[in-house]
Amino acid sequence: MLVQIASLGLVALLLYGAFTDATRFIIPNWLTIAIAVLFPVAAVLAGFGWADAGNHLLAGMLALVLGMALFAPGWVGGGDAKLFAATALWFGWPGLAVFLIHTVLLGGVLVLVLIIARKALPMAGISPEKLAGSALAPAAPVPYGIAIAGGALWSLPATVFAFQF
Template identity: 50%
Template sequence: MISNIALLGFAFLMLCAVWYDVRSFTIPNWVPGALLVGWVVAAPFLGLGWMDAGLSFLTGLGVLALGMALWAPGWVGGGDVKLLATGALWFGWPDGLAFVLIAVAAGGVLAVILVIARQIVNMLPISSDVLGATALAQGAPVPYAIAIAAGALLVLPQAQMFAVYTG
């Protein structure tokens, strides 16, 4: 029962991150914080022993370090890095690698979609005031939480932690 709640909570928090990122281009710190606390509480119920928990922690820490290296020059946002790292923590090794790779691929698809959508919107008689606070505005940031959540929700059914849910 607790593992079911934990997995639903994980998915819900990923979707909360999408909601905030689409609306304000930020991911509040409480979302990755809740994911971190949720993992600490849920890990034993998801069948993680000390070795698996350690590998999960190292996976999350490695993704955080890589993300910080991409954040420092301004290539990605800090909220995106924290969300990706806490997602990787939940997935552990090797599912965390699949999560990160699918999230990165989804981010590429999202960027292409936004470039095309922005070009189409420019051809329509829509005021820039209407588009000003949306991802369709020229020069607006990419709400990358969409890609991160897509990666999480696509990998989740095949992940080791989901096996507890179905088992």
């Protein structure tokens, strides 16, 4: 029962992170810390041994390195990199690869939707001034936290935490 509560906590935090990134282009540090701190609690409740915990920790570290490599040239934001790494703790290896693939696929869909919407809305008579400050503004950044949260939610049913339900 407690593992399910921890897993639902992860889902709630991911949804909140996607919402804040979509509305304010910010993923709060407390949120990524909460996801990272919630993982060891869930791991203990799920009966992880040292090897399993190390596997998941390694996945989180690899995700952090990947996220920082994408952050350095400005391809993703710092909050995105931290959210990806904290969430990767929950997937371990080889679940990290599945999480990465799902996140990249959803990120591509997100970018295509934003490109189409950014072209279509002005043609529909909506002025750029009304879109200012939103993800639909012409030069707005892509709120990639949406794709990270979606990739995690898509991948979560294949984890050991989902088998606890």
